[in-house]
Amino acid sequence: MSALDDMRERLAAATELGEWEVRGKDVVIYDPNGFGAHRVVARVDHAEYTAPIANAPTDMGKLLAAVEGVLALxxxxxxxxxxxxxxxxxxxxxxxxxxxxxxxxxxxxxxx
Ligand SMILES: [Zn+2]
Incomplete structure (x- = not known):
């Protein structure tokens, strides 16, 4: 299914460097070899939006697995x-x- 393949590819590209984490008002990816170096994914001015953004890749992965599981059945x-x-x-x-x-x-x- 093309839409699922596209989503899986976007998710893989977005998380290729690591998991997204909250750091203050930022959602970041820490460089595993960079001694604290990180890349900012998003800068969020309102704290209530930080968790949904930081958890989006994990949530998307779970939703993809759920849809793929239903389609497999x-x-x-x-x-x-x-x-x-x-x-x-x-x-x-x-x-x-x-x-x-x-x-x-x-x-x-x-x-x-
Ligand atoms: Zn059926």
Missing amino acids: HSPNDPTPSQPWVTCSGCTNGCSYPCPTVVALTEALEEL
């Missing part, structure tokens, strides 16, 4: 003589693939 099954259509592996009602779960996720990702 709801994958296409080959037709069989008793169900001669492509069914969903995650839905027990024999519904056709893509099922409503996959359609909902796909549509939401296309809106991004």
Whole structure:
């Protein structure tokens, strides 16, 4: 799924140098070899916005894993003589693939 691949690539690029951490009003990446050297990711004037920004990569990684897990559960099954259509592996009602779960996720990702 292209939207998920794009998100995964952006996340990897943003966290390539390390985890994002809060340092005062800044969200920073510490250089693991730099004896305290760091790169400022964002400078935030209001403290209530610092944590969401600092946690964005971790939260995004968890959300990607959750969506990918759901999509892995709801994958296409080959037709069989008793169900001669492509069914969903995650839905027990024999519904056709893509099922409503996959359609909902796909549509939401296309809106991004
Ligand atoms: Zn399904």
